[in-house]
Amino acid sequence: MGLYIELLKDIAGRIAASANTTAWISQSAECAKGCGAGHGLRSTRHRSSTSRDYKEHSMPLNIFRHAIFNVDALCQLASSLRFGRCCCCDVTQVPVGGSLYWAVFVLFDDGVEWVFRSPRYDGTIRSPETIQKLVASEAATLKYINSHLAIPVPEVYAYSCSKNNSVGVPYILMSKAKGSPLSTKWKPRGLQKSALSLKEKAKLRFEEIGSLFEEEDGHFRVGSCLSRGLVDFDRDSLDELPRGPFSCENEYVDALILAFLQHVECLQLHHHCFFAPLPTRKRYDDDREYRRACDHWNNFVALGSKIDGSDNRTDYMVVGHSLRAIASKWTMKGATAGPQDTNLEFTLHHPDLNVNNIFVDDDCRITCIIDWAFCSSVPLSVLLMAPGLPQSRDELETPLITAFEDGLSKSISTGGTILSKLRAFPSHRFLWLFYRLVSFDSSGDYSQFEEIWRLSDQNNLDFSTFFNHNSDPIAI
Numbered sequence: 054m055g056l057y058i059e060l061l062k063d064i065a066g067r068i069a070a071s072a073n074t075t076a077w078i079s080q081s082a083e084c085a086k087g088c089g090a091g092h093g094l095r096s097t098r099h100r101s102s103t104s105r106d107y108k109e110h111s112m113p114l115n116i117f118r119h120a121i122f123n124v125d126a127l128c129q130l131a132s133s134l135r136f137g138r139c140c141c142c143d144v145t146q147v148p149v150g151g152s153l154y155w156a157v158f159v160l161f162d163d164g165v166e167w168v169f170r171s172p173r174y175d176g177t178i179r180s181p182e183t184i185q186k187l188v189a190s191e192a193a194t195l196k197y198i199n200s201h202l203a204i205p206v207p208e209v210y211a212y213s214c215s216k217n218n219s220v221g222v223p224y225i226l227m228s229k230a231k232g233s234p235l236s237t238k239w240k241p242r243g244l245q246k247s248a249l250s251l252k253e254k255a256k257l258r259f260e261e262i263g264s265l266f267e268e269e270d271g272h273f274r275v276g277s278c279l280s281r282g283l284v285d286f287d288r289d290s291l292d293e294l295p296r297g298p299f300s301c302e303n304e305y306v307d308a309l310i311l312a313f314l315q316h317v318e319c320l321q322l323h324h325h326c327f328f329a330p331l332p333t334r335k336r337y338d339d340d341r342e343y344r345r346a347c348d349h350w351n352n353f354v355a356l357g358s359k360i361d362g363s364d365n366r367t368d369y370m371v372v373g374h375s376l377r378a379i380a381s382k383w384t385m386k387g388a389t390a391g392p393q394d395t396n397l398e399f400t401l402h403h404p405d406l407n408v409n410n411i412f413v414d415d416d417c418r419i420t421c422i423i424d425w426a427f428c429s430s431v432p433l434s435v436l437l438m439a440p441g442l443p444q445s446r447d448e449l450e451t452p453l454i455t456a457f458e459d460g461l462s463k464s465i466s467t468g469g470t471i472l473s474k475l476r477a478f479p480s481h482r483f484l485w486l487f488y489r490l491v492s493f494d495s496s497g498d499y500s501q502f503e504e505i506w507r508l509s510d511q512n513n514l515d516f517s518t519f520f521n522h523n524s525d526p527i528a529i
Contacts, residue, residue: 115147119155119173126219131159131167131226134210138162142169151409152177153187153426158229166229167210171222183279183289185214186264187426188223190279193267194401194428195227205231205421232420235442236408259399259430262305263298280429281404282309282492286323291315302398302432303381310377313491317369323493326360327368329353330497372502375519376491379509399430406440437481438488454481483508 116124124142131140139162148155156170172184192212198204207227216222263275278297288294294312299305316322324331332346354360403410404427412421439457441447486505489495506516 114144116142116144116157118148119150119175120171120222122171122222123220126221127169127226128159130211130220131161131169134226135161135165151424154424159226168207168227168229169224170227171224177285178289179287180289183284185223186266186277187279187284188212188225189214189266190264190276191425191428192225193265193273194425195225196267197265197273198401198425205419206425207421207423230412230421230423232412232414234409235411235413235417238413238417259401261298261300262302262399262430262432264429265401275430278305278308278429279427280309280431280492281427281494282488283312284427286316286493287320288312288316291320302434305432306380307377309488309491310373310380313376313493314370314373316493317366317373322360322365322369324360324496325369325493325498326354326365327372327499328365329359330499333496369498372490372498375502376487376505379505380487382509398433400433400436401428402431402435403428406442408442434484435488438485439481441485448485 124144128140128142132138140159142157142159146157148157150156150170150173152173153176154170154172156168159167159169161167172178172188174181174184178184178187189212192209195206195209198206199208207230210226210228212225213220214223218224259275261275263277264279265273266276267273275298278299282288283294283296291312294315295304295308297305297308299308329350332343332350334340334343337343337346359365403422403425405424406422410422410424411419412423414420439454442453483505486501486508490498490501490505495501503516506519
C-alpha cells in the first residue's frame with residue numbers, strides 16, 4: 054500500500070500548492086503559443102496510410118468506426134508541425150477512447166507518437182454546440198497548464214472546434230502520455246502523491262468560476278462553466294439555467310442545484326430510482342448473484358415506469374429543495390469573505406481523476422494526467438475531496454483517504470493564508486456526497502442523501518419523518 058499512499062499525497066500536494074501563487078488570466082498571453090507552432094525538427098516528406106491504402110480494403114475500416122475523416126490531411130498536418138518529418142497513421146488501428154472522445158495515433162519515423170482526439174457524436178454529449186465548447190476548453194486548459202504548472206499533461210500542437218478544417222472533424226492533436234495508466238498497476242495498496250497535484254493546481258487562481266477558453270490573440274479567459282453538473286445528461290439543453298462564469302461559490306452551487314431540479318422535472322432519470330437504487334457489484338459475493346439482482350431491479354423499475362414516473366420525480370424534488378437549504382449553511386458568502394478574498398478562491402479542478410487518466414512510471418510516480426474535459430475553476434472547498442479511485446465515483450479505502458488528507462494538511466500548514474482557509478470548510482465526506490448527488494454522478498442516491506442529512510445537523514429531525522412529510526406534493 055506504500056506506493057499508492059505516496060501517490061495520493063503527491064496528488065493532494067500538487068492541487069493544494071496552486072493556491073499559493075497568483076496566476077492571472079491576463080498574464081497568460083506571454084506564455085501562450087499559437088495553434089500549430091512547429092518544433093524545429095528536420096524537414097522530410099510525410100508518409101501516411103492514405104486514401105490509396107484504405108481504398109484497397111474491401112471491408113469497412115475500424116479507424117472510421119466513429120467518424121469519416123481525411124487521413125491524408127491529418128498526416129500532412131502532423132508532418133507540417135514538425136517541419137516535414139515523415140509520419141504515418143495506420144488505417145487498420147481500432148480507435149481508443151471513452152464515452153465522449155475517440156482517439157487514434159500518428160507515428161513519426163523517429164518513433165514519436167501523437168494522439169489525434171475527436172469527439173463522439175453518439176456519446177454522452179450530443180449537442181454540437183456543447184461539443185465545440187468542450188473541445189475548445191480542453192485544448193485551452195491543457196495549453197494553460199503547460200504554461201503555468203508543473204503538472205505533466207499532454208502538449209497541444211493544434212486543435213479545431215468544428216469540422217470546418219482539412220481533416221473534416223473537430224479534434225485536438227496532442228502528445229502521447231508517457232508511462233502507463235495507473236489501471237495497469239492499481240491494487241488498493243497505497244497512493245500519497247496526489248497531494249502534490251492538488252498543490253500545483255491550486256497555484257492557479259481565478260476571479261470567476263468557469264471553464265478556460267483561448268482568444269485569437271493567445272490570451273485566456275474564463276467563460277461559461279462546463280462542469281458535468283451543468284452539461285451532462287442533456288442538462289446543456291436546459292434553457293433557463295445560469296451557465297456562468299460565476300462570481301462567487303453560492304452562485305455556482307445554486308446553479309448546480311437548479312440544474313438538478315430542472316433535470317428531475319423534465320429530463321430522463323436513466324437509472325436513478327431514489328427508493329430503489331441500482332445494485333452495485335461490491336454488495337454481492339459473485340457475478341452471478343450480482344447479475345440476478347440487476348435482473349430483479351430491471352423488472353421492478355420497468356413495472357409502472359417507476360424511474361420516470363411522478364412519484365420518483367417528486368422524491369427527487371424533495372431532495373433538491375433540501376440540498377438547497379443545506380448548502381446555504383456552508384457555502385462561503387461574498388459578504389463574509391470580502392471581495393478581495395473571494396477573487397482569489399477559485400482554482401482548476403480535474404473532474405475525472407480515475408486510474409485510466411493518471412499515467413505513472415514503474416515507481417508509481419505521476420508522468421501524465423489526461424482527459425481534462427469538463428474542467429473548470431471551482432471553489433477551494435472542492436480541493437478537500439479525495440479523488441475517486443479506481444473510478445471517479447468509487448470511494449477510496451480509509452488508509453488512502455488518510456494519506457490524501459495527510460498530504461493536503463501538510464500543504465495547508467505551509468501554504469499561507471489562502472490554503473489555511475480550507476480548514477473552515479465542511480469535511481471532505483460531506484462535499485464528496487453533495488457534488489456527486491447533485492450531478493447524478495452516483496448510484497446510491499438514497500444512502501448518499503441520508504448521510505448528507507446526518508452530516509448537516511438538522512436539529513435531530515428524523516430523516517424518514519421529514520421525507521415522508523415533504524413527499525406530499527402540496528408540501529413542496
